Amino acid sequence: MRTDKIARGRAPWRYWISAPFVFTALLGLITLACALFLPRYVLAWDLGTAKPPDDYAAAVNGIRTALLQGVGGLVLLIGAYLTWRQLQLSRHGQATESFAAAITHLGDPNLDVRLGGIYALERISRSSSADRRSISEILSSFVGNRTRDPQRGAGHARQAGTPPGSEVNLSLRAPDIHAALTVLGRRAPIRGQVLLLDRLVLPKANLASVRLRDADLHFSDLTEASLIGADLTRADLTGVRLAETNLIDAVLYQADLRDAVLTGVIAEGVDLRGTDLTRADLRNANLRGARMDYADLREATLAGADLTGASLKRVVFDEKTEWPEGFDASRIKPTRRRNLPPISPRTYDEFAVPKVAAKNGQPSDSA
Known part of the structure; x- marks a missing residue:
């Protein structure tokens, strides 16, 4: 079997799937499922034995909108944390490089x-x-x-006396x-x-x-x-x-x-x-x-x-x-x-x- 064909072949599908990708996909599916089905259960739990509102669909959509806004805020917080973490790592890397350069200068x-x-x-x-x-x-x-x-x-x-040159x-x-x-x-x-x-x-x-x-x-x-x-x-x-x-x-x-x-x-x-x-x-x-x-x-x-x-x-x-x-x-x-x-x-x-x-x-x- 020729190795050049193997080198030009496509990478296996496992190469493209990583842990962060799987975690993001699962989080997206869970968020979608919660947005579709959870509002009905939330509205039913909130009403209890009371009569459902006349505009039932609008009430469900309101709960769904509130949930999506909360998820969006959470995503923004996670993004801000990851950005801050990246800046910290960047500063640490720069400090390490500066430390090594200063040691070399000595x-x-x-x-x-x-x-x-x-x-x-x-x-x-x-x-x-x-x-x-x-x-x-x-x-x-x-x-x-x-x-x-x-x-x-x-x-x-x-x-008594000091070394020459002092x-x-x-x-x-x-x-x-x-x-x-x-x-x-x-x-x-x-x-x-x-x-x-x-x-x-x-x-x-x-x-x-x-x-x-x-x-x-x-x-x-x-x-x-x-x-x-x-x-x-x-x-x-x-x-x-x-x-x-x-x-x-x-x-x-x-x-x-x-x-x-x-x-x-x-x-x-x-x-x-x-x-x-x-x-x-x-x-x-x-x-x-x-x-x-x-x-x-x-x-x-x-x-x-x-x-x-x-x-x-x-x-x-x-x-x-x-x-x-x-x-x-x-x-x-x-x-x-x-x-x-x-x-x-x-x-x-x-x-x-x-x-x-x-x-x-x-x-x-x-x-």
Whole structure:
């Protein structure tokens, strides 16, 4: 048998009959049957034992007309719903295409194209709540892949000096990274999401007024950064380097600042209530008017710090806490154990970077 004849033959009748076609045909038949026979039963039920009207046919036709008008209104409502549904699907398809195009632009070698992709993702996140979480994660990975030093550890925060080439502000030396951080900083907070921004090397970054609540920034380098009015509530800033950073009016409520370096920081009016500053280096810090109630200052160094007007109600300290010269720590009221802020115990083992075996290339156990 020749296949070309089969190809030119007519399609079987089952090909032309689909489920929507059958449903529409049945609905039409049911509507026609109701319009023909139902009015008589409706009129008889309404009259009951009363005498039929003189113009019986006109009464039946009136009921039939009312039924057809109701069916017509129902058809219009169904059509309006289907049109709305089609528009929603069309918008969803356009959003998907825009999302894919923006992701592609992030890897473009042209700086202007990358900037366009970053701001396109921000626009999509504002219009599509379902994509906000994934967009935040994508931008966090974008920043981390370009600025993360995977070998940074607890000791790097106390090492003076900045990497070569970081003398210029971040907005000038890496505009795309600065734009991604800006977009992340002004996004609407998402419940339960933690931005993974650990081990970033971002000296002289302008992050004023950013909102990075619950963000993970441990072991990052933010030397000489601008964090004026930033919201870092409950952020993980373990071992972070904030030397000479501007933290005026910033909010670090219940943040984790263990082993952080804040030498020479400008932090007038900063909110450090309930923060863990164990072993933190705060030498020569400007803490005028700072709110440090219930902060943990055990083994912290505050030599040369300016605590004029600072609130130190019930802070936790020990004999290893180094206060500024002339400061009388006996004026601080002792803290009751039940009033201590909840701080989860942590070791640096969970931050360790897995070592790679030299011979077989297989990762070994965590250091």
